[in-house]
Amino acid sequence: MTAPQPRYRRALAIPAGMAMATALAFLPNTSASAAPAAGSVPAAADAGSLSYVVNVRPGHRVPSRVERAIGEAGGTIVTSYDQIGVVVVHSSNPGFAAAVRAVPGVQSAGATRTAPLPAQSTGDLGAPKVLGADEIAAAEAAEGQDPLEPLQWDLPAIKADRAHEKSLGSSEVTVAVLDTGVDDTHPDIAPNFDRAGSVDCASGKPDTTDGAWRPGAAESPHGTHVAGEIAAAKNGVGMTGVAPGVKVSGIKVSNPDGFFYTEAVVCGFVWAAEHGADVTNNSYYTDPWYFNCTADPDQKALVEAITRASRYAERKGAVNVAAAGNENYDLAADEITDPVSPNDSTPAERVVDPSECYDIPTQLPGVVTVASTGAKGLKSSFSNYGRGVVDIAAPGGDSTRYQTPAPPATSGLILGTLPGGKWGYMAGTSMASPHVAGVAALIKSTHPYAPPALVKALLYAQADAVPCTDPYDIDADGKVDAVCEGPENRNGFYGWGMADALDAVTR
The missing domain is CATH 3.30.70.80 (Peptidase S8 propeptide/proteinase inhibitor I9)
Structure with a gap:
């Protein structure tokens, strides 16, 4: 099995037939430009600050x-x-x-960083597979479907297609996308976009300039893709989101180079908390440390700050959902080798104890941690896992070589919206997390007065149990690629099981 590229996280672009392609570099770097966006870094900041x-x-x-x-x-x-x-x-x-x-x-x-302000880019921009005009024209939608819905194998995988016959979700429910920015002008996003709930938090201080939440031309499309997966409108255009009737807001928490620093993430959670978000989606890890070890005084402070912010958002009514990560790590192991930290200067390989060193916000208390599955319902080749860490699973895609979807879908990746009115494929636990965020939004739509604890309890109780895949040899080379532990209804690969959108609107 080809190992995931460890320097990247959350979103992978996997061409058909390849075990693992270059990952979308939206975490360490999503832009070759070093110029900060307006408001992201104070003009007077010392170059060595x-x-x-x-x-x-x-x-x-x-x-x-x-x-x-x-x-x-x-x-x-x-x-x-x-x-x-x-x-x-x-x-x-x-x-x-x-x-x-x-x-x-x-x-x-x-x-919060090891590189001076502004952070310098250390890599190239990855790219999703953009859907071509011929592929769009070839999609044949059934009655009641949006044109590209036949390509979305992920919707029936969580029964979202059947859920939509009952409910599309409530426009009174909002999912905040803490990410690289959201293009609210996209025809599939515009009908459901919450402008008042959107902001640019990249500097650690809210920038409410109109449109500040959008990604720049050279920045990652990741946040726009995630937003469409959650709430692309069922409007006869393009694709359909998991919860196409709910609102979505864009909270930009990455700088122009694609780094998600603590001050930005804190700002994002607090903004979401105070602007009515019912769910937050977090498909990233907080730079520059993949794991933040509480024995280190700097990293301890970062864990404390984001823990306070995420708990504040939950106290204000938000369910926080986060991606488990794309390195095929067992997050419940006794130790993990982290070769990528700090990712904004010079990484040095270190061995960490995941019981004391945390991927944040993924491993914070109260956060719903989401693993990824492919088109065959198996753990994605890249997805992190871990008994007691992973709470639930949802489609995030995988190489078509490993998990091929049934026709008429043609790609094992996940279809989503892209800036500029486009659509394209990406894969990663980044894509699994918004599916769960969408299901949580449907639960909140069905139970509008349910507090976060109840929404999470229903999310887990309604999940379809999935037993361990044993042995797990995803590339069929005769070698075990990961070991799943735990019973059918609570194991390291799938947590409580596969998220269920139909139960979300009927129970």
């Missing part, structure tokens, strides 16, 4: 002694989220974090 989070007591203003200490240590406060006690700071003092950690009232502090 780093960004930090300083965690203080939640629910209060930043204590004056902490403010003074930040200034005395060479820091400038960019913004503060008093609700959760997270302060975003820029400083060119390499001893800044150590200095403020000693200040009474500071609970933790750490650098």
Whole structure:
């Protein structure tokens, strides 16, 4: 089995017939451009500055002694989220974090990156497989289907096609897409787009400029693809989302180079919490560390900041859904070799204990962790797994060589919307997560007063149990590619099972 390329995460472009192609570089880098977007980096930022989070007591203003200490240590406060006690700071003092950690009232502090502001791109932009005009023309939709729906094998895999006969979901429900930005002008997204709930959080501070949530011309289409998977309108155009009647908002949390830094993710969760999001989708990991080890004071502060933000969003009513990752890691193993961290400077191979080192937000308390399946219903060749870590499974695609869909679908990847009114295929746990986010939105539509804990309980209870695939030899080379542990209704490959959209609208 060809190993996934470890430097990339969440979204894979896998041409038919190949075991694993170049992954979409939307995490470490989605653009060759080093120019920051408006509002993403303060114009006065020192070229040698780093960004930090300083965690203080939640629910209060930043204590004056902490403010003074930040200034005395060479820091400038960019913004503060008093609700959760997270302060975003820029400083060119390499001893800044150590200095403020000693200040009474500071609970933790750490650098959110290892490369100076602005981060420098370290790779090339990957690309999805764009659907050609001939493929669009060849799709033959049945009555009641959108034109490209016959190509979406993933909808019947979770019974979404049958669910749509009962309900498309409520326009009172909103899914916030924390990602690389969403093109709200796309004809499949525009009817369901929530402009008031959308923002650019890349700098760690909300930029509400009209359209700031859209991806730039050289930036990744990833967020637009995810948004369409969730809520592409059933409007006689293009494809159909899992929940085509709900709203979707775009919260841009990646910078122009494709890095998802802690301050941006914190901003995204808080914005979603305060603008009525019922579900958040998180198809990324927080850069620059694949795993954040709490024994390290910097990484500990990042875990604390995003934990506070995600829990705040849940307290405000949002179900947080996240992708499990694309490295075929067993996240319940005793140790994992991480060769890609930090991904914004010089990575160094390290062995981590996943019980103390966390992929965030994927492994945070309360987050719904989603593994990916292919067109045959098996764990995708690349999908991370782990008993007690993976909560649920959903279609994320796989190489057609491994899992071929039944006709009329032609690709084992997942169809989604792309900027500029296009459609195309991508694969990854990035694509599995929005399927679960869509099902959660349908549950919320059916039970509008259900709190997040109940929505999650229903999501798991309604999932169709899937037994372990044993042995798991996805490429049929005679070697086991991953080992699944656990019973039919709660195992390391599929968690509680396959998400069920039909139960979401009928139970």
